[in-house]
Amino acid sequence: xxxxxxxxxxxxxxxxxxxxxxxxxxxxxxxxxxxxxxxxxxxxxxxxxxxxxxxxxxxxxxxxxxxxxxxxxxxxxxxxxxxxxxxxxxxxxxxxxxxxxxxxxxxxxxxxxxxxxxxxxxxxxxxxxxxxxxxxxxxxxxxxxxxxxxxxxxxxxxxxxxxxxxxxxxxxxxxxxxxxxxxxxxxxxxxxxxxxxxxxxxxxxxxxxxxxxxxxxxxxxxxxxxxxxxxxxxxxxxxxxxxxxxxxxxxxxxxxxxxxxxxxxxxxxxxxxxxxxxxxxxxxxxxxxxxxxxxxxxxxxxxxxxxxxxxxxxxxxxxxxxxxxx
Numbered sequence: 001x002x003x004x005x006x007x008x009x010x011x012x013x014x015x016x017x018x019x020x021x022x023x024x025x026x027x028x029x030x031x032x033x034x035x036x037x038x039x040x041x042x043x044x045x046x047x048x049x050x051x052x053x054x055x056x057x058x059x060x061x062x063x064x065x066x067x068x069x070x071x072x073x074x075x076x077x078x079x080x081x082x083x084x085x086x087x088x089x090x091x092x093x094x095x096x097x098x099x100x101x102x103x104x105x106x107x108x109x110x111x112x113x114x115x116x117x118x119x120x121x122x123x124x125x126x127x128x129x130x131x132x133x134x135x136x137x138x139x140x141x142x143x144x145x146x147x148x149x150x151x152x153x154x155x156x157x158x159x160x161x162x163x164x165x166x167x168x169x170x171x172x173x174x175x176x177x178x179x180x181x182x183x184x185x186x187x188x189x190x191x192x193x194x195x196x197x198x199x200x201x202x203x204x205x206x207x208x209x210x211x212x213x214x215x216x217x218x219x220x221x222x223x224x225x226x227x228x229x230x231x232x233x234x235x236x237x238x239x240x241x242x243x244x245x246x247x248x249x250x251x252x253x254x255x256x257x258x259x260x261x262x263x264x265x266x267x268x269x270x271x272x273x274x275x276x277x278x279x280x281x282x283x284x285x286x287x288x289x290x291x292x293x294x295x296x297x298x299x300x301x302x303x304x305x306x307x308x309x310x311x312x313x314x315x316x317x318x319x320x321x322x323x324x325x326x
């Protein structure tokens with residue numbers, strides 16, 4: 001169990017010289033950190049939006065790794081398991097724009113026939129993205145009182161990451177696949193944000209799981225936070241965050257990714273049951289990635305702040321392992 005500081009006021013991520021600001025280390029119930037990163041070469045900035053609908057799963061990434069922009073737009077047809085995966089690698093992240101505060105300002109990414117425009121305001125976010133054969137046009141409202149999980153993970157004063165995990169957001173709009181429109185309705189669809197800003201080690205591995213459903217969502221992470229004193233685990237009930245300070249145990253079969261995953265700790269007892277595996281690989285020498293992202297359903301429980309065990313059966317989302325050399 002970690003003993004993490006709750007951040008309640010706006011704070012700069014970095015000191016004037018670019019090192020980690022000690023006052024920024026902790027967690028928050030909303031995006032309070034300003035990512036005033038300096039220098040070049042180890043800075044990572046990204047926005048990932050995942051959307052789950054009854055018929056499709058959509059993933060969108062805009063990212064800058066300083067020496068490359070790595071962007072993608074993905075859609076899975078849940079019935080047929082047909083995938084469309086469009087990717088672009090842009091030298092030195094040209095034409096990419098990332099604001100310093102999550103939920104405020106514009107995100108822009110271009111390259112290889114892929115275009116991403118994300119506009120953020122206090123009332124919510126609009127997402128427009130196009131690629132050959134694929135288009136999304138979404139509105140993600142921000143309900144009053146809705147909380148997210150912001151965490152600073154400190155490996156050292158020179159290597160650190162700020163992440164915002166925002167789960168269970170309502171979403172509406174349209175997905176178009178090969179010109180065929182698929183409506184997305186707030187009543188039965190959910191959006192998840194992973195906002196990242198930081199200075200990373202060259203080689204890293206992480207686990208991430210996120211599941212959403214009516215009135216409940218679960219956010220779980222592992223490996224990359226181990227031993228730092230910070231965790232990115234939380235239970236969301238009707239939009240309120242219940243922070244979980246456990247370092248969790250992840251059990252899954254790397255020879256058969258579609259077997260059930262088990263994620264456990266003092267306040268978490270979860271099984272994840274995949275129905276599809278997405279494999280993403282990049283190998284550009286200095287830059288390499290392998291991600292196994294499984295989509296599926298959750299069963300089990302997580303404990304709220306008052307100790308009540310909350311049933312997670314039926315939540316839909318993903319669990320993944322990512323290995324990066326970047």
